[in-house]
Amino acid sequence: xxxxxxxxxxxRTALYTSPHLHTFRERIRIGPDPIAREEVVALVExxxxxxxxxxxxxxxEAITAMAFAYxxxxxxxxxxxxxxxxxxxxxxNVLLPEVSVITSLSLDHTxxxxxxxPQIAAEKAGIIKPGTPVVTAPQRLExxxxxxxxxxxxxxPLTVVGRDWAWEAGPRDLTGQFLTVHCLREGGxxxxxxxxxxxxxxxxxxxxxxxxxALHILQERGFHRVAPAAVxxxxxxxxxxGRMEVMNVDPLIVVDCAHNPYSTEVLRKALREWFPGRKxxxxxxxxxDKDIAGMLExxxxxxxxxxxxxxxxxRAATPVELADLAASVGVGxxxxxxxxxAFQRALAILRPKDGILVTGSIFLVAEAREEWARENGCPVxxxxx
Numbered sequence: 466x467x468x469x470x471x472x473x474x475x476x477r478t479a480l481y482t483s484p485h486l487h488t489f490r491e492r493i494r495i496g497p498d499p500i501a502r503e504e505v506v507a508l509v510e511x512x513x514x515x516x517x518x519x520x521x522x523x524x525x526e527a528i529t530a531m532a533f534a535y536x537x538x539x540x541x542x543x544x545x546x547x548x549x550x551x552x553x554x555x556x557x558n559v560l561l562p563e564v565s566v567i568t569s570l571s572l573d574h575t576x577x578x579x580x581x582x583p584q585i586a587a588e589k590a591g592i593i594k595p596g597t598p599v600v601t602a603p604q605r606l607e608x609x610x611x612x613x614x615x616x617x618x619x620x621x622p623l624t625v626v627g628r629d630w631a632w633e634a635g636p637r638d639l640t641g642q643f644l645t646v647h648c649l650r651e652g653g654x655x656x657x658x659x660x661x662x663x664x665x666x667x668x669x670x671x672x673x674x675x676x677x678x679a680l681h682i683l684q685e686r687g688f689h690r691v692a693p694a695a696v697x698x699x700x701x702x703x704x705x706x707g708r709m710e711v712m713n714v715d716p717l718i719v720v721d722c723a724h725n726p727y728s729t730e731v732l733r734k735a736l737r738e739w740f741p742g743r744k745x746x747x748x749x750x751x752x753x754d755k756d757i758a759g760m761l762e763x764x765x766x767x768x769x770x771x772x773x774x775x776x777x778x779x780r781a782a783t784p785v786e787l788a789d790l791a792a793s794v795g796v797g798x799x800x801x802x803x804x805x806x807a808f809q810r811a812l813a814i815l816r817p818k819d820g821i822l823v824t825g826s827i828f829l830v831a832e833a834r835e836e837w838a839r840e841n842g843c844p845v846x847x848x849x850x
Contacts, residue, residue: 466662466673466676467676469703471543472496472497473696473702474688474690474695475695476542476690477539478496478542479495480544481494481532481544481546483525483528486830486846493535495536511534512534525556529549529557543688552590552592553591562597563598563686564683566600566602566679567590568602569603570582570608571725571726583607583611586604586609586611593612597619598623598624599616599623599624600623600682601626601675602672603671609625624682626675629650630648630678632647639711639714640663641661641662641664641665642661643660643661644662644674646674648678654677656684656696660700661697662700663704665709666731667734668731669709706834707722708721708722709721713841716815717743717819717821718823719821719823720823720834721824721830722824724825724826725755725760726760726762729824732763733766743820744769746768746811746815746821747764747767747771748801748807748808748823749761749772749824749825750773750829751782751825753782755782755825757782757825760824764796765796771791772800772810773798773799774802775829776828776831781828781829804823804829
């Protein structure tokens with residue numbers, strides 16, 4: 466969202482995200498455009514001997530170096546850089562940002578970041594730099610306490626969405642929603658106002674408000690082209706494939722990359738809000754290292770039929786493993802060997818007023834989007850290979 470607004474304001478922007486949905490090149494963008502294949506190859510060949518001199522360099526560190534070199538050569542004016550994992554020890558944390566942003570925290574990657582919310586918050590708060598403003602989305606109290614203490618120690622001005630900024634939901638439909646953003650601080654903000662986002666879910670209102678709060682700080686720090694009109698245009702044009710995405714209306718098919726219990730609970734609440742009373746045939750697949758039972762528990766209240774399958778990814782849990790875990794939480798499951806068979810079965814049993822939900826893994830969602838495009842004569846998203 467922040468990158469889309471900065472681009473709408475006329476800045477030459479870069480965007481660095483992970484993981485990718487369909488092609489590696491999505492991770493490294495100039496404006497909306499992924500890096501070209503030829504430039505990926507050239508950068509890999511250039512950096513290979515340098516990386517070989519440093520023992521223990523991770524794949525993500527190498528990709529980050531490649532992205533930063535690419536952005537420097539393209540002379541971008543501002544880059545929006547997403548942390549890969551955690552924050553304190555992340556490869557992206559070498560940057561000195563204009564503003565740091567911490568989104569809503571939950572228990573994820575616990576084997577690396579810690580198994581309590583305060584431990585995870587401490588890792589995430591590692592991106593806070595001395596004297597540099599930081600914006601946090603609404604957090605649970607124990608996580609917010611850690612962020613506040615870290616900001617205090619580093620004398621970093623802290624903006625808390627839910628305390629310093631707020632929002633009101635407006636009209637909505639299956640294409641998007643309106644919201645009104647308020648700055649609650651003395652003096653307000655010229656960026657407060659009503660906006661439209663072509664995204665579904667209450668959580669996207671929170672994300673949009675957090676983005677506007679960060680953009681307000683950028684405006685104060687010299688990004689004067691960030692005006693209400695640019696915010697309006699940028700938010701209206703933002704794209705977020707695979708996040709509560711309505712892939713088809715009749716029959717209703719929704720895909721979402723939720724991959725832990727918290728994000729799955731958020732998804733369930735959003736589906737009940739947007740599609741009240743509707744039940745879902747759930748096509749589910751997940752990586753073996755995730756809290757699969759927790760995700761299935763979160764989905765139980767909205768599904769009468771669960772189909773478990775796997776993506777073509779080495780970390781994917783097998784359908785048999787998924788079915789066993791589903792049984793352990795009291796959910797029966799039918800096994801499908803791949804997403805093609807899963808769709809066939811889901812469409813065969815779908816009742817007129819119900820929908821199909823594909824979730825549990827970004828890899829499964831990517832394959833679902835590609836499969837549906839192939840089966841319906843639509844352009845298939847580009848893949849690597």
